[in-house]
Amino acid sequence: xxxxxxxxxxxxxxxxxxxxxxxxxxxxxxxxxxxxxxxxxxxxxxxxxxxxxxxxxxxxxxxxxxxxxxxxxxxxxxxxxxxxxxxxxxxxxxxxxxxxxxxxxxxxxxxx
Amino acid sequence: xxxxxxxxxxxxxxxxxxxxxxxxxxxxxxxxxxxxxxxxxxxxxxxxxxxxxxxxxxxxxxxxxxxxxxxxxxxxxxxxxxxxxxxxxxxxxxxxxxxxxxxxxxxxxxxxxx
Numbered sequence: 001x002x003x004x005x006x007x008x009x010x011x012x013x014x015x016x017x018x019x020x021x022x023x024x025x026x027x028x029x030x031x032x033x034x035x036x037x038x039x040x041x042x043x044x045x046x047x048x049x050x051x052x053x054x055x056x057x058x059x060x061x062x063x064x065x066x067x068x069x070x071x072x073x074x075x076x077x078x079x080x081x082x083x084x085x086x087x088x089x090x091x092x093x094x095x096x097x098x099x100x101x102x103x104x105x106x107x108x109x110x111x112x
Numbered sequence: 113x114x115x116x117x118x119x120x121x122x123x124x125x126x127x128x129x130x131x132x133x134x135x136x137x138x139x140x141x142x143x144x145x146x147x148x149x150x151x152x153x154x155x156x157x158x159x160x161x162x163x164x165x166x167x168x169x170x171x172x173x174x175x176x177x178x179x180x181x182x183x184x185x186x187x188x189x190x191x192x193x194x195x196x197x198x199x200x201x202x203x204x205x206x207x208x209x210x211x212x213x214x215x216x217x218x219x220x221x222x223x224x225x226x
């Protein structure tokens with residue numbers, strides 16, 4: 001089955017710790033995206049990558065970092081510099097010259 | 113003013129009702145319009161995708177785009193309790209320099225009660 005997987009589904013961390021969220025796709029898509037979703041605020045773009053070894057900051061990149069070493073994988077690290085990290089994180093991908101994005105199931109991160 | 117406005121609801125309807133969900137936008141360059149359905153604590157799922165103006169139908173769902181009014185709609189006929197979810201509109205302009213960024217509405221919460 002082709003799709004996007006995110007792990008873990010739930011993640012709990014103490015303040016001051018970095019944490020890495022996993023995103024893998026087997027759709028052979030070139031572009032991948034990370035979004036953050038907070039209640040009542042819709043989706044906000046954190047980082048995106050059009051091809052391997054290249055990525056760009058989105059609207060709210062501060063306190064986050066990414067890497068894109070393989071086409072299938074786009075991990076997101078939430079650093080201790082992110083002031084308000086508790087949120088629902090969504091990974092998406094796009095390919096085939098099309099515009100629509102396909103989403104993974106999300107990771108809910110809680111930092112206390 | 114946000115680029116895409118969407119009433120957050122909640123919208124509560126009885127089973128079998130026709131549901132109308134709407135978004136307005138300000139950027140006349142938007143050409144591609146999408147509707148996503150998101151169940152609680154899940155990732156958004158692509159429902160409908162349209163290009164430019166016009167209607168598109170898929171089963172009980174109809175997407176409408178009126179570019180002259182900068183207004184898009186999603187109609188759900190014979191609504192079911194399983195349609196209860198948050199519906200997100202999304203849109204973007206023609207490809208420009210290899211950069212593709214979807215602009216999302218905040219989502220409308222729909223509840224269909226038996």
